[in-house]
Amino acid sequence: MSDVAVHPAHRPAHTHVAHHPALQHQFQTLSQQKEAAMLGMWAFLLTEILFFGGLFLAYALYRMWYHDAFVAASTSIALSWGLVNTVVLIGSSLTMALAVRAAQFSQRVATVRWLIFTMVLGAAFLGIKVIEYADKFEHHHVPGPSYIWEEAGHAPAPGEAAAGDEVSPDAANFQLHTQIFFSLYFTMTGLHALHMIIGLGLLTVIAWMAWKGRFSSEYYTPVEMSGLYWHFVDIVWIFLFPLLYLIDRAH
Amino acid sequence: MAEHGHAHAHPHVHGHVTPLGVYLAIFATLMVLTVVTVLVAYVDLGQLNIFIALGIAGFKATLVVLYFMHVKYASPLTKLFAVTGIFFLAILLGLTMIDYASRMWVNPPALLQ
Numbered sequence: 001m002s003d004v005a006v007h008p009a010h011r012p013a014h015t016h017v018a019h020h021p022a023l024q025h026q027f028q029t030l031s032q033q034k035e036a037a038m039l040g041m042w043a044f045l046l047t048e049i050l051f052f053g054g055l056f057l058a059y060a061l062y063r064m065w066y067h068d069a070f071v072a073a074s075t076s077i078a079l080s081w082g083l084v085n086t087v088v089l090i091g092s093s094l095t096m097a098l099a100v101r102a103a104q105f106s107q108r109v110a111t112v113r114w115l116i117f118t119m120v121l122g123a124a125f126l127g128i129k130v131i132e133y134a135d136k137f138e139h140h141h142v143p144g145p146s147y148i149w150e151e152a153g154h155a156p157a158p159g160e161a162a163a164g165d166e167v168s169p170d171a172a173n174f175q176l177h178t179q180i181f182f183s184l185y186f187t188m189t190g191l192h193a194l195h196m197i198i199g200l201g202l203l204t205v206i207a208w209m210a211w212k213g214r215f216s217s218e219y220y221t222p223v224e225m226s227g228l229y230w231h232f233v234d235i236v237w238i239f240l241f242p243l244l245y246l247i248d249r250a251h
Numbered sequence: 252m253a254e255h256g257h258a259h260a261h262p263h264v265h266g267h268v269t270p271l272g273v274y275l276a277i278f279a280t281l282m283v284l285t286v287v288t289v290l291v292a293y294v295d296l297g298q299l300n301i302f303i304a305l306g307i308a309g310f311k312a313t314l315v316v317l318y319f320m321h322v323k324y325a326s327p328l329t330k331l332f333a334v335t336g337i338f339f340l341a342i343l344l345g346l347t348m349i350d351y352a353s354r355m356w357v358n359p360p361a362l363l364q
Contacts, residue, residue: 034266035326042332049336053343060344061351079289086285094278097269097319104268224266224321231319235312242288242304250295 022219034221041225045232052236055191059184059243069177071248073149077185078135082245085128086237092121093234100227103220108213111223115207118230122200129193133186141182149178185244192240195233202226267324277318284311 020030027033063070099114140148149171206226209215215223288307292300317323322333 035329038325038329039332042329042336046332046336046339049340050343053340057344057347060348064351083285083289087282090278090281090285093315093319094274097274098271101269101271101274104266228320231315234319235315238311238315239305239308242292242308246288246292247301247304249292250300 020218022214022221030219034224037221037225038228041228045228048232052188052191055184055188056239056243059188062180062184066177066180069174070181071251072174073141073178073181073185074244074248076139076141077245078132079245079249081128081132082241085125086241088121088125088128089234089237092118092125093231095121096227096230100220100224103210103215103223104217106216108210108215111210111215111220112207115203115210115223119200119203119207122196122203122230126193126196126200129189136182136186143179143183143186147175147179147182149175188240188244192233192236195236199226199230199233202229267321269318269321269324273318277314281311281314 022033023030024033027036095114095117099111099118102110102114136142140146203226206222209222284307288304291303291307294300296303316333322330325333
């Protein structure tokens with residue numbers, strides 16, 4: 001396979017880059033090495049797709065079973081922060097793409113600058129997520145012993161329910177089933193946020209390497225691979241945003 | 252940008268250099284689609300709402316994969332890897348949903364109830 005992969009037209013390039021410090025000995029050319037890295041990264045992303053896919057599946061099933069509770073819980077979330085975060089995250093994907101592009105031109109300072117922009121936007125996303133999570137804690141919308149679901153209109157305060165009036169089975173069901181929504185909300189956005197935190201760590205290392213002048217138009221594979229990871233995390237959010245914030249707004 | 256013309260002449264770039272304008276156009280399209288998906292969400296289309304929302308999300312994801320992740324310019328093997336992800340996700344979601352969605356369709360015999 002490796003012999004076949006070297007196109008005759010690349011032979012001169014091969015001899016030229018043979019001593020590039022980034023070329024590992026098991027590869028014949030930097031292009032071949034990059035192709036291997038690319039496939040490895042995509043293989044990892046495939047496992048990530050199925051990792052998140054299981055959660056999307058759980059969400060779809062519970063939404064089917066407890067549709068009314070999911071509509072009520074989903075519309076209780078403030079849409080504005082989700083929208084802002086979508087813009088912030090897609091913006092960070094643009095700056096990440098521009099970081100890779102700067103690396104392709106061997107522009108050391110521009111690469112570092114775009115990577116820092118990307119990290120700032122990523123941190124902004126997480127900061128907004130903190131505001132959203134704090135709001136859930138305030139409203140007792142975090143699953144657990146202190147979880148309270150209050151229907152708009154007739155809000156049964158915790159003491160009120162104990163005062164003698166029987167809790168209607170509907171209210172009890174909503175108390176349980178909206179909790180399932182918020183469990184999935186926190187699991188999915190939490191796992192996504194964890195990926196963002198890992199991404200920020202990754203980009204910190206890459207930015208440092210870029211600053212040290214490790215990358216050039218000949219070799220910028222680590223920048224591009226971390227870009228693939230960053231864009232993947234963006235794609236997960238592109239699906240989370242409509243599913244958690246949007247699809248029940250009209251009902 | 253001035254560096255753009257330089258891109259195609261550069262002999263050593265290992266990979267496709269996407270023109271700056273393409274990145275900006277993709278970003279603008281993603282922004283427009285984000286606004287569209289929010290506006291459409293407030294129009295009651297019944298069962299269609301979720302399909303439109305997921306359709307737009309799928310299209311946005313495709314743009315990110317093709318342009319930001321460079322799959323459009325990648326080797327056929329890399330393209331195959333990317334499509335494989337969708338394929339296995341479809342199996343995971345599709346077969347499980349077929350099972351759950353059809354459970355209520357038949358009355359199991361008394362023996363199994």
